[in-house]
Amino acid sequence: MKTRITELLGIEYPVIQGGMAWVAEAHLAAAVSNAGGLGLLGGASAPANVIRDMIRQCRELTDKPFGVNVMLMSPYAKEVAQVVVEEKVQVVTTGAGNPAVYLPMWKEAGIKVIPVVASVAHAKLMEKAGVDAVVAEGTESGGHIGEATTMTLLPSVVDAVEIPVIGAGGIADGRGMAAAFMLGAEAVQVGTRFVATTEAVVHQNYKDRIVKAKDIDSAVTGRSHGHPVRCLRNQMTREYNKLEAEGKSFEELEYLTLGSLRKAVQEGDITHGTVMAGQIASIIHDVKSCKEVVEGMTSECVEIMKACAERYGR
Numbered sequence: 001m002k003t004r005i006t007e008l009l010g011i012e013y014p015v016i017q018g019g020m021a022w023v024a025e026a027h028l029a030a031a032v033s034n035a036g037g038l039g040l041l042g043g044a045s046a047p048a049n050v051i052r053d054m055i056r057q058c059r060e061l062t063d064k065p066f067g068v069n070v071m072l073m074s075p076y077a078k079e080v081a082q083v084v085v086e087e088k089v090q091v092v093t094t095g096a097g098n099p100a101v102y103l104p105m106w107k108e109a110g111i112k113v114i115p116v117v118a119s120v121a122h123a124k125l126m127e128k129a130g131v132d133a134v135v136a137e138g139t140e141s142g143g144h145i146g147e148a149t150t151m152t153l154l155p156s157v158v159d160a161v162e163i164p165v166i167g168a169g170g171i172a173d174g175r176g177m178a179a180a181f182m183l184g185a186e187a188v189q190v191g192t193r194f195v196a197t198t199e200a201v202v203h204q205n206y207k208d209r210i211v212k213a214k215d216i217d218s219a220v221t222g223r224s225h226g227h228p229v230r231c232l233r234n235q236m237t238r239e240y241n242k243l244e245a246e247g248k249s250f251e252e253l254e255y256l257t258l259g260s261l262r263k264a265v266q267e268g269d270i271t272h273g274t275v276m277a278g279q280i281a282s283i284i285h286d287v288k289s290c291k292e293v294v295e296g297m298t299s300e301c302v303e304i305m306k307a308c309a310e311r312y313g314r
């Protein structure tokens with residue numbers, strides 16, 4: 001599947017792995033890049049030197065292109081923005097904010113810049129600022145989310161900009177990938193499906209929780225304070241939502257989730273920890289290799305599109 005995104009990034013398959021906090025480390029990113037997609041390292045709130053080490057480790061594990069996601073709400077965002085230049089990272093995606101201040105520096109360094117957007121206005125602003133592509137991420141996604149669904153956001157962004165658009169949020173197999181392509185995407189970004197892979201360095205409890213997730217298991221914390229985070233329902237989300245309904249302050253609620261993603265990912269505490277995952281966890285029933293995910297979803301997508309053309313074409 002050749003698209004403007006596969007050409008831009010020099011990858012075989014139009015599948016990008018989300019830069020997930022605590023999950024998107026060197027082994028996972030390298031496995032996705034080695035499988036022909038684009039692996040991303042998730043900077044999240046890690047200090048710049050941790051990210052520098054991840055980049056170097058990833059380079060040891062793959063000679064294919066990979067990228068770094070710069071989480072703009074991180075207290076270290078400025079230092080991380082500098083590290084990706086120093087380490088000659090080829091691709092940068094950004095999340096949870098507006099990367100405008102870093103764009104001149106990144107473009108001068110020849111970095112391909114792909115911000116994640118959750119609205120048409122942000123997508124247009126980014127295009128004007130000179131980015132290479134955008135990821136339109138719907139509210140079905142795990143982690144920090146916007147309001148619009150992938151079904152509405154993706155075609156709206158595709159209509160509003162000329163640069164290529166990557167669809168994200170609710171995509172975990174070839175059906176979702178084909179749907180995103182029908183809406184005008186030229187690649188997909190996939191998160192949750194890559195957590196449930198053999199290469200993901202994530203506690204088995206976390207992977208099992210995704211595999212067992214039902215459609216009604218998705219919860220959102222932090223809506224009342226303007227920081228909505230999607231994860232899988234557990235004791236933490238129940239307590240959080242209860243306190244939120246009681247009108248507790250952002251600081252009090254923050255206390256409940258301090259270090260809670262790490263607790264779930266590394267210690268396997270899926271009861272008190274934050275199990276970030278998208279709504280699409282409900283269609284994931286097994287743990288696969290990254291190669292199986294990348295190749296499997298792309299071939300299923302192509303088969304579906306061919307079958308559609310045969311069935312409905314003239």
Ligand code: TUI
Nearest residue numbers: 021095096097098116117118122137142143144145146
């Ligand atoms: O960034 C994400 N997802 C994330 S970041 C993250 S780390 C975290 N952990 C705990 C609490 C908060 C964050 C976990 N998941 N996705 C990309 C994304 N970006 N989704 C939505 C946005 C976004 C939202 C507002 C992008 C831009 C924006 O505003 C633009 C502006 O102009 O300020």
